[in-house]
Amino acid sequence: MSDDQKNSTQNNAALNGAESLVQTLLNNGVEVCFTNPGTSEMHFVAALDHIPGMRSVLALQEGVATGAADGYYRMAGKPASTLLHLGPGLANGLSNLHNAKKAGSGVVNIIGEHASTHIELDAPLTSDINGIAQPVSHWVRTSPLAQTVGKDAAEAVQAAMIPPGQIASLILPSDTAWNAGGAVQDALETPKPTAFDESALEQAAKALDGPESLLLLGGAALSESNLEVAGRIAAETGCKLLSEWANARMERGAGRVAVGRVPYPIDIALEALKPYKRIVLVGARAPIGFFAYPGKPAVLTREGADIVTLADAGADLTAALSALCHATGAEQTPPAHVAKAALPERPTGPINLDSLAALIARAIPDNAIIVDESVTTGRAFSPVTKGAPKHTWLNNCGGSIGYGMPVAIGAAIACPDRKVMALTGDGSAMYTVQALWTMARENLDITVLIFANQSYQILRGELTNVGVQNPGPRAIDMLSLDRPTLDWVHMARSMGVEASRVTDCTQLENAMADGLESNGPNLIEVML
């Protein structure tokens, strides 16, 4: 067979559309499918037996499936597929696709649709799938024929791989899946990042000069090797390094270059960014407020700050930092690394936000993955944990809660040899609580810490921030989760996950040690 033939689609009358789709996904590097299928997806499900190699992971609600695909991409660097049942199945996964989109994660959604002849009948499950998919997708296509679905799937994977990563939604009518004539498509070329803005290089290099200058990093600029280069630039020029409040993935820990985050609370963020008159952006966007607040600015950088965009998230950030390093003459300057001695002392007694941060810092295992949805509880985690052993830290970039446990699933499946810790508030965890079952089913090595403050704590502060003075009891009641109290130990056990409740530092320390030592999932309810 010539190479030309190999790279074209291969017709095989013996394959139906679903089989050609599964084989094409495998050929294009998609090896995992997070799913909750229905009738219209049964041929895809059946194909999983005929075509070996696709790991299929069942979720009890689609928000778990799409969140897991987000976490998988962040850690595997290539997309997983989701398999979703018609418009409503997609709809259930929509908010975690929103988060994935904002994180720059690549996801290939396969969304079942009625057979083309059935749509006009307006059956109960008929809906505007294209309309539901568009707001969270960069690429949407309906594959009309068994003959074309292989090619369409390969192009969906290619779309999902456009840096930093995109949401591709392929709508699969059931007759496309069940008809014969499927044509398998070989791997298409992997999209490359765009070029950084070379015309801004000189200005960027000049801007980085002393403590009034800031190098703001995002996306792939937060990899270990790129941070090393950024560290050289900081050491040479005296500029500060920061990242946005939320990062899809950051490499951290002792021996690496530390990068702080722009704080979430509006007033503190404004204060933190006030010193910087010159800001260079590499993979990050200029910081803005999460929300608008009456009478407060939404742009967080100081007025008149000189902001130079050297590279956006889709650009070649390694090349950008390397060029910036050269232009600032920093290539031989050693970066500052975090020392191991930076680990905090061992706290005892009651659990508070400080002792909690210290205990987590001391517990993080070497090479761990930390999925952080700690919202209010975790605001002090970043500085305290920087001296832990080398680890990877994932934030929620889209702000829709319920991202943490699903993303931990995807990270654990992408990296079966690494320990995963999911740090989550109780309110957030309830959004996609079904994730616990999938953790148990797949025996994933995840330790979940639930910070049980029994409220939407963040909103207590936000009430004041938006100008609500003296909120009344009805308002407060809408932010409270303590009537009734959630029992996370019962919750976890109901879905097959071992669990314990801790009320002081020693209990938490022991529970984390036990959870991280075991090889399956484990939940710790941390009473705050």
Next chain:
Amino acid sequence: MSDDQKNSTQNNAALNGAESLVQTLLNNGVEVCFTNPGTSEMHFVAALDHIPGMRSVLALQEGVATGAADGYYRMAGKPASTLLHLGPGLANGLSNLHNAKKAGSGVVNIIGEHASTHIELDAPLTSDINGIAQPVSHWVRTSPLAQTVGKDAAEAVQAAMIPPGQIASLILPSDTAWNAGGAVQDALETPKPTAFDESALEQAAKALDGPESLLLLGGAALSESNLEVAGRIAAETGCKLLSEWANARMERGAGRVAVGRVPYPIDIALEALKPYKRIVLVGARAPIGFFAYPGKPAVLTREGADIVTLADAGADLTAALSALCHATGAEQTPPAHVAKAALPERPTGPINLDSLAALIARAIPDNAIIVDESVTTGRAFSPVTKGAPKHTWLNNCGGSIGYGMPVAIGAAIACPDRKVMALTGDGSAMYTVQALWTMARENLDITVLIFANQSYQILRGELTNVGVQNPGPRAIDMLSLDRPTLDWVHMARSMGVEASRVTDCTQLENAMADGLESNGPNLIEVML
């Protein structure tokens, strides 16, 4: 004040937009808000204290909130509001809005949005809210000003009330909510149903003649009084009465006119409809298959059947049936009522689908509301329960699972003096399992029966129906919920709901008696 003045908006500089919105909703009969609010909705939340009268019900995931609004409309006959946090909060509630739309339920969604100046900054939670709302909404509007939001809200309520009921989505930018100048709008006129098709009356009356003719009823035609009229027509003409597979609300029980349902399984449905050469539609649509299956028809009525549409779901069905009754000369004909003796014998021993149906029939309390999401387990419930005391039966009209427990919440809040039973499969219940917490919080009088067959049982049959022969272990694994087993007693208790597990008929009988006697929520895990 003149009537003219009363019916116009009333400016009150002391009110902000959110306060004028809450007062307008109350003026227009909207007294309940199902919510999970965020920062952008804090002024609405604060207004709940200033403006008394709105019952605000917190849900831990928006699918619970939108499903509850669906159930509320079906039982209260007027819309509730939802309060949802930006695009992702709406997205989480989307699939139950799909179900509500298909049920013809009216819902007024209030969806928070960033302040208008903040949208262009593309903050983490920024999304295309209008685009997300459109596929499930009949009416979408963004209210630009505090001055207009009262008028917009009144029009949203009016849109939601267009018979049989519509989804109205009002997008509320946070500056619209917090700015002063809110103008309260008085009640607008309630929309009336459209006229039925009088030109089809003679043909319809003629079509109903003997056992080869069918009167197919839907929507408001299934009220107690309308069924009485349909019963006269059937007794006079010899036609059969049926309803669609899924009905938003049907009045049933001893002393009423019984109406069966078109079966779900495609082959059985085709067989059931084969006798009918002439079909008259009153509030129903001509039956079609839930899904397309290869080689099987999608239209369930016999080929060449003469189908007369007298009235669609938005028409005045009381007038249509009354006219049809007159035209068939049935006004003095007594209808056939279900006898009390129709109740089944008391079963003992193991629980199977037959004994389960009999026990439920015997347990249904007088005036109960039954929310049915029993999917496979409940296919035999309809004929067996028809002799139970008078009750109301609600089905899922949109086919997206996870509708049952949320709808039960809305029904219980609409009808605090009635017992509610939620009958649900385990797979369906997991979709919106967070509903249990809201039941406990509001102390709702709901008895939940979980049918724990530990699988997506419906899909086992569907695999065969779509032509998959000999499914392999990977396919079967995607339909199985038994690894790990869900423990519903732990699940319910984790959210403050009393629960028990039953394995035989006597245990189930006792558990239902206890659950229905108590005044709060209760869950029974029925092992199948």
